[in-house]
Amino acid sequence: MSLSTGAASFEEKIKNDIAIEPRDWMPDEYRKTLIRQISQHAHSEIVGMLPEGNWITRAPNLRRKAVLLAKVQDEAGHGLYLYSAAETLGISRDEMLDQLHSGKAKYSSIFNYPTLTWADMGAIGWLVDGAAIMNQVPLCRTSYGPYARAMVRVCKEESFHQRQGFEIMLTLSRGTAIQKKMAQDALNRWWWPSIMMFGPSDDNSPNSELSLKWRIKRFTNDELRQKFVDVSTEQTKILGLTIPDKDLKWNEARGHYDFGAINWDEFWNVVAGNGPCNKERLETRKKAWDEGAWVREAALAYSTKRKERKEKTLQTA
Amino acid sequence: MENKTTKQEWPLWEVFIRSKAGLDHKHAGSLHAADAQMAIENARDVYTRRMEGVSIWVVESNYIHTSEPDQSAALFEPANDKIYRHPTFYDLPDELKHM
Numbered sequence: 001m002s003l004s005t006g007a008a009s010f011e012e013k014i015k016n017d018i019a020i021e022p023r024d025w026m027p028d029e030y031r032k033t034l035i036r037q038i039s040q041h042a043h044s045e046i047v048g049m050l051p052e053g054n055w056i057t058r059a060p061n062l063r064r065k066a067v068l069l070a071k072v073q074d075e076a077g078h079g080l081y082l083y084s085a086a087e088t089l090g091i092s093r094d095e096m097l098d099q100l101h102s103g104k105a106k107y108s109s110i111f112n113y114p115t116l117t118w119a120d121m122g123a124i125g126w127l128v129d130g131a132a133i134m135n136q137v138p139l140c141r142t143s144y145g146p147y148a149r150a151m152v153r154v155c156k157e158e159s160f161h162q163r164q165g166f167e168i169m170l171t172l173s174r175g176t177a178i179q180k181k182m183a184q185d186a187l188n189r190w191w192w193p194s195i196m197m198f199g200p201s202d203d204n205s206p207n208s209e210l211s212l213k214w215r216i217k218r219f220t221n222d223e224l225r226q227k228f229v230d231v232s233t234e235q236t237k238i239l240g241l242t243i244p245d246k247d248l249k250w251n252e253a254r255g256h257y258d259f260g261a262i263n264w265d266e267f268w269n270v271v272a273g274n275g276p277c278n279k280e281r282l283e284t285r286k287k288a289w290d291e292g293a294w295v296r297e298a299a300l301a302y303s304t305k306r307k308e309r310k311e312k313t314l315q316t317a
Numbered sequence: 318m319e320n321k322t323t324k325q326e327w328p329l330w331e332v333f334i335r336s337k338a339g340l341d342h343k344h345a346g347s348l349h350a351a352d353a354q355m356a357i358e359n360a361r362d363v364y365t366r367r368m369e370g371v372s373i374w375v376v377e378s379n380y381i382h383t384s385e386p387d388q389s390a391a392l393f394e395p396a397n398d399k400i401y402r403h404p405t406f407y408d409l410p411d412e413l414k415h416m
Contacts, residue, residue, distance in 0.1 A: 073366065306352065
């Protein structure tokens with residue numbers, strides 16, 4: 001296929017909401033954008049296991065422990081769906097992991113904050129997974145087929161994550177004064193990082209315009225952020241907790257909640273690697289990868305040996 | 318150029334899941350594994366955590382052959398003008414029953 005017919009057929013498909021599949025012609029920049037976005041998304045799922053993994057051994061009872069284990073296992077699964085989707089674009093799994101470990105590829109900055117108390121498991125499920133769902137639901141209709149299919153699977157599973165988080169917050173907020181205080185403290189610490197999860201504001205988001213044109217994204221960062229603030233503010237009322245934003249108030253004319261200014265210096269500072277846990281998260285991932293090297297090599301050696309043995313038996317038979 | 322780590326990457330496998338007896342195996346996704354047995358075990362963990370399957374097929378992605386997208390017109394367009402292959406093509410009286 002010549003470049004120009006390839007480009008025309010690509011534009012036509014995008015215009016008519018027909019999915020782009022791995023072997024279809026696509027602009028280099030589309031491929032690059034997707035590799036960046038999908039691999040960062042995958043890295044976020046994998047690094048995202050760490051803050052919660054921190055509490056598995058200290059969950060308050062067996063039910064909570066089983067639930068948290070299942071949630072963290074889901075996140076591993078989501079990372080794997082996404083890595084596979086990115087591999088269809090021609091990048092290898094090892095290349096992506098190299099990029100994560102060298103710091104070249106980013107992951108969601110939210111996971112560079114520490115999980116100090118059990119209530120953080122509630123706040124993460126409710127707010128962090130809630131924000132992720134708001135981002136991910138439109139991605140089920142993203143223009144690249146393998147990414148969209150991975151997201152359908154992720155979204156189906158993600159709903160339980162948010163509900164279990166809210167349940168933790170609800171239980172704490174209806175508990176003793178100390179428990180309620182713990183829930184409020186978690187909300188105080190996770191609120192702002194959560195609304196930063198939607199990324200820079202629209203006038204400052206370099207990748208947004210092309211992504212919208214190619215229907216990789218369907219909504220802008222600010223649109224999704226507003227929706228999240230509206231929904232979460234109502235949910236907070238059920239908990240009887242207070243969102244740490246004195247400027248948060250209903251705006252009748254807009255039909256939305258107004259909210260205070262986001263501290264973008266903090267956001268960019270964490271992106272740049274200076275958040276409370278950036279170093280620790282990356283070191284933990286690298287250590288797991290390095291210490292698993294002998295397992296990967298041994299499994300491959302064992303498989304080769306068995307294959308050879310089988311061939312030998314076939315020859316002598 | 319392939320680096321050392323890429324060379325050691327476990328092969329890629331395509332996973333097909335039968336969601337319940339009586340239905341076809343359907344493509345679910347892919348994963349890396351050192352051999353077929355590990356591919357099945359990993360597929361069980363990655364793709365059937367919520368009772369999505371009663372049977373798993375795995376096949377090394379290398380062995381999948383596919384039609385070329387730029388041949389799709391030659392392959393599939395001839396079917397477009399043969400609508401008489403569909404039952405709705407035939408205009409029959411409403412009082413005709415059981416057909």
